[in-house]
Amino acid sequence: MTSNTFALIGAKFGMLAAAGAIALSAAPAHAQAPAAPPIEAYGALPAIERAVISNSGAYTAMLMTVNNQRQIMVLDSSGAPVKQFIVGDAKVRGIDWVGDEAILLRRSETQELALKTNRVMGEWMRVNVLPLDDSREVISVFAEQRQVANFVAGFSGIHRVDGRWVGYFSGFRMGRASGEEMRILSYRPALFAVDLLTGETDQVAFPAGEGRSRDWIIGSDGKIAVTLDFDLENGKYTIKNPSGSIIARGVQEDGRISLRGLDKAGNALVYTTYDSDGADWRYFSLPLEGGQASELWSDIEVDWVIRTADERVLGVVDKTGGILLSDGTQPAPLASLLEGRPQGSVSLAGWTPDFSTLAYSTSGNYDSGSWFRMDTASGSRAMLGLERPFIQGQAIAPIETFEYEAGDGLSLEGVLTLPPGREHTNLPAIVLPHGGPTAHDEPIFDWWAQAFAARGYAVIQPNFRGSTNRDEAFVEAGDGEWGGKMQTDIGDSLKALAARGIVDADRACIVGASFGGYSALAGVTTHQNGYRCAVGVNGVYDIEDFFRYDLSGKSTVFTRGVERLIGKNADLDALSPTAQASRASAPVLLIHGRDDTVVPFEQSVLMEDALSDAGKQVRLLELKGEDHWLSQAPTRTAMLDAAISFVEEHNPAD
Structure with missing residues (x-):
């Protein structure tokens, strides 16, 4: 079970370069705007998507797209190609x-x-x-x-x-x-x-018995070392060791317990549970023979756990991107990479079990994505390649974070992507809320935000309450606020930047995917923030229909999670854009993947029907063969082309 059991995963989502560093320089805001790269450059799958290191460090495998052909390229430690696997579509x-x-x-x-x-x-x-x-x-x-x-x-x-x-x-x-x-x-x-x-x-x-779930951790001998049994009705769980003895038990009514792996020596289990009173995930180490569990990493906000292929826990990455190994050390070369860099991030992608060799990527201001391999002992690194080789230099829109205050005084922050080579005053705006809603946006190259910014728009990505960029108390602040304060937080980001003179609030559209698609339609129906248009991609618009089989009064873990997110006694009609279609205050474009199995295509059909019946301006674009995550370049490009054209029609940048 994980903290994102009920999340709607947001859809927002080259040749090998010679080894060496990239020279990056900032373009002043008043410089002449560079020609926008074609939409296909943004809709294309990244030239490099993943990089992983083999156990000994002898090889690096990269998932790549070269000349529109997806492949896995294997390099040796010197960077020479060893093997190529064509994976097609x-x-x-x-x-x-x-x-x-x-x-x-x-x-x-x-x-x-x-x-x-x-x-x-x-x-x-x-x-x-x-x-x-x-x-x-x-x-x-x-x-x-x-x-x-x-x-x-x-x-x-x-x-x-x-x-x-x-x-x-x-x-x-x-x-x-x-x-x-x-x-x-x-x-x-x-x-x-x-x-x-x-x-x-x-x-x-x-398998587990009826009404239960089961998870396992395997030991170094290939036998089951840990078994977690969980009751889907009442949230009771037990953890057993290799001999079948119960070494831990408890209750997590919302299902928020997870096995993370064994410690490096293989003698203890690392697992997490959620502390509702403290509004925090807690990490524990529990000896396999039984005994007292000891708490781990209690003084940091853990983002994710670093594990080996055999599920040994090596350490964690905190929410600032910092790495802390289980022995309390930090790999200094990687930790120092951001020093002197423009705002952005470094993301760990691959590692050897002894952490001697790493693969990582960088992204952010003036960096559309760069991939490296590093030797941690010497700190030496070699470039593996560029993620967006056709979007470089001044064509990369500048990115910054900003702070603002919600209507009720809650401190919030967001990401702002600005059009390159333009004065950053009174700009037309795109509000682009993320999916999830338990997710967040970072100051990195975002292909969707960058495509709009290249065409003259300031793109606002608010991390509203319930986002995961802060501690768990901030995540909990979003409980019961689906369509409530989450939505007003989104509108408040536009107001804040308008008050600073950066954007013109009267020239704004709202665009989003998955939960962000819901927010886009809510922004012109259940809430009306003066947007000139709304674009929803793979969004939820009829909440009752979407959760029909899970809000039937059954006291299950999933139902309790949904009720926590939306509100146990929420008025679903008041929150659903379909039920509020007659209030639509701007033209709407709906885009949906026909093969979406997370949010059914029928959600957009229901929304289109409701708007049409209300005499509102609406169009539905079906992406044939596409899923919830927009996994294919042609349909990504088709989505961008349609969304940008629609926005330019109703909210021109010039």
Whole structure:
């Protein structure tokens, strides 16, 4: 279970360069505006999306797009190409190393599957093993297992067991009911061990019982070291060690407990629970033999946990981007990278188990994304390549953070992307709220914000209450404020920048995706902030319809989470743009991926129908074959083209 169980993931979302540093220089605001790069340059998938380091540090694998062809490129430690895997239009969700011998490719496909009582369209995860040795065949996890559904429900790491590389995956058992087609007969997954170089598969753990969920951590011997059982009705949980003894128990009514892995020595479990009284996630180390749990990292705001492929916890990254290893040390070379840089961020992407070699990326002012490999002992680094090779120099819009105050006095901040080469006064504006809503925007190169800024708009990305850029108390401040103070926080960001003379509040549109799409439509229906237009992408517009099967009065973990987010006794009609369509105060463009399995396409159909019935100006653009995350370059570009054209029609920059 995770803190984002109920999040609507926001949709906002090259050749190899020679090793060396990039010379960056700022363009003054009054300089002549550079020609805007074509929309395709922003809609294209990044030239480099991911980089991971093999166990020994001998190889770097990068997920790349070169000449519109997606591929995984493997380089040796000198930067020389070793192997190339063409992945075509696969929707890659992650890559990992299997030792130094193969690449584990995680990808998703939108497909209809036969479940226990019906057929369901979903975004199903599949895993392939791509060996560096040409004599070995590509392995597809579960593909040859007639009694196991051909998709992966969960991943529990990679281990070296008796000289073999073994991956541990959750999967669903298949069977026939009354002579019908093979179906998934239970919605509770079992755990399987898969030889990653032969595909041989064995079940190693049984599913949880009815109304329960189960998670596992695997030990260095390839056996189950920890089992978490969770009751989906009352939130009670137990944690068991390898011998089956209960070493921890408790209650998390909202499901906010998570196994993070074993410590570096493999003798203790690292796990998290949520402290409602203190409004904070707490991290614990618990000996596998039992005993008293000790708290970890209590003095920092943890953003994410650094783990090895075999799920050993090496340390954490805090919300400032700082790295703290489990032994209390910090890798000084990486920590010093931002010194002297323009505002931006450094993101850790790959590492060896001993942290001697790292892959990381930078992004921010005058940096549209750069990727590096570093030796931490010497601090030496080599460039792997550029993320946006066709958007460089003065074409990169300047980025800054700003602080402002909500109507009730709460201190907030946001990200402002400004049009390059223009005076930054009384600018036309795009308010671009993020998805989630448990997410946040950072001062980095954002392809969507940059595309608008290049065409003369100031782009405002408010981190409203409920965002994850601050502590958990700030996240909790968003509970029950879906369509309430979250929405007014968004409007207050525009007012604040207008008061400073940076933007013209009378020349603003609101644009967003997923929860941001909801906010865009709420901004011209349930709330009216004077926007000239609204663009919603893959958004939720009819809240009751969206949560129809989860707000039926059942006391389940999921229902309690939804009620916490929206408000237990919320008036869903008052919050839903569909029910308030007659109040629409500006033209609306709806864009939705036809294969969206997170927010159904029907949400935009309902919104279009409601606006049309109310005699309002609305258009719906269907993105065929596209999912919730806008995973494909052609449809990303089509979305940008339509959104920018619509905004320019109703709120021209000049």
